[in-house]
Amino acid sequence: MKSMAELEAIRQRTLQRINLRKEDESENIRVVVGMATCGIAAGARPVMMKFMEEINKRGLKEVTVSQTGCIGMCRLEPMVDVYLPGQEKVTYVHMTPEKVGRVVAEHIVNGRPVTEYTIGAAEK
């Protein structure tokens, strides 16, 4: 059974990590998952969970995961926007939990978008 003592230990570790984060929040990486009815029905929740799992596993300190609503392209859901500081937003479409590992490794960690998963590739 998970205990509050474990949570307290997580708090201590997290506080240490927070202190290491860049002070300027604009330097942080943002992952935004579409979570309207269309996104949820298409499988957005496991995609979001997989992003959290990968980010936690790799100990990535400057990445936040959040959600947004429907942006009107329901046929392309689940959609995920990745914002890297100083770069244009990259929109990934038809995301699956299996694709998340590659997006984290290649784009979030190494700064190279996975072109074949992006909206540009899907709309060709």
Added chain:
Amino acid sequence: MRDLSLHILDLTENSVRAGAGLITIRVDVDEKKLITLTITDDGCGMDAELLERVMSPFGTTRTTRKVGLGIPLMAQNARLTGGDIHIDSTPGKGTVFTAWLHGDSIDCLPLGDLAGTFVTLVTANPEKPDFVLMCSSPNGSMDFDTRAVREVLGDVNLSEPEVSMWMLESIREELGPIFGGVIL
């Protein structure tokens, strides 16, 4: 929607958008496998006219599109099992959404990953609102309250990945014995 936990995620997002400060999600299963889902919030509530509109697939409070499918889809899936939905709402006070489903119907969706739904909601809305999850079956009951988590965490955000994983594992551990063999 492939399972009930996805309906719960979708419907609870309505409560978040209604500006709720506290949202309680209840899933109760009785000995006859009647499943009662209740989502209670203290958000802005709805008047009678809006309440009628949200029951229609062509009614929504949004301006970016003309359909609102969350509630109609839940109603359809509940009615397929011989169940139904009901919404009580008071402007300025909040809303209580209830759905009943017969778990022994062949058309009843599986419960799905309720812990995943809860943690997704909390992680996506780490500042506000607070969420409570309450579940019961003939096997037992559990509740999980983000206010208790927040108290321990202090300044640490609920969306921190390690916190999310802790919540996920905690809830899954507790839910397993309650719904395992009942409706999972």
